[in-house]
Amino acid sequence: MQASYDMHKDVAVITGGAMGIGLACARRLASHGAKIALWDVDKDALDAAAASFDSAPLCLQVDITNPDEINAAAARTAENFGSITQLLNSAGIAGAAIPTIEYSTREWEQVIDLNLNGTFFVNRAILPFMQANKYGRIVNVASIAGKEGNPNAGAYSASKAGVIGLTKTLGKEMAGQDIAVNCITPAAAKTRIFDQITQEHIDYMLAKIPRGRFLLVEEIASMVTWLLSRENSFTTAGVFDISGGRATY
């Protein structure tokens, strides 16, 4: 049974919202009444995602490695809805599954540019709108890899560890303004990101989950919705485990 929230006053931006975890969370937030802005680099996927909502979301094609595009999208979203009160940063890539010392500079930078720098750019662009409201809720999607460090996922693990550190800092900086900044550290959920990962690596991840199965995107949506709701009135700068028992801290 799903919890019930009143999100009719809320305006949520979801990066990477065209599929996977972002889309599942966006649909859940919309089901509680939130107005939705999906930001994603993939135009076709955005069009397909929009068709799955009862009430059409605002869909913006945004590359979150590009600060100018992000700033323009934030202004457009606020203009369209009057404010921005929620943010879920879900856009991300896995990068190459190779030993860390074999990464080319470009391969390394691609992952850091999107997963870490992109998350920073989006937080930086949207927080002023939340400060103007004196209210906001942010969830950055990190990963269990950021806590534990997965072999053959050096750039990914480092980028997600960076997202955890960024979240803790922002959470503390914003704590006095009723703006909560938290992150989640999921284990493996079957989404398109799996296309970038070898079967060997998928088997490695599954073997480490005591629950013995993959995480469902709907289970992530349940946790994220609470973190983005007014019910979450105290918790900030937190790292929320959703690893089916894998996390050791």
Ligand SMILES: NC(=O)c1ccc[n+]([C@@H]2O[C@H](COP(=O)([O-])OP(=O)(O)OC[C@H]3O[C@@H](n4cnc5c(N)ncnc54)[C@H](O)[C@@H]3O)[C@@H](O)[C@H]2O)c1
């Ligand atoms: N699926 C998992 O097992 C898992 C586990 C832990 C963490 N995560 C994290 O969850 C987040 C979402 O992953 P997912 O599994 O839903 O993946 P996904 O591939 O299904 O979705 C990622 C979305 O990000 C978008 N995107 C990619 N590059 C972008 C860019 N430059 N600008 C804007 N959008 C861009 C894609 O178009 C896509 O819609 C990622 O940050 C990922 O690292 C996933």
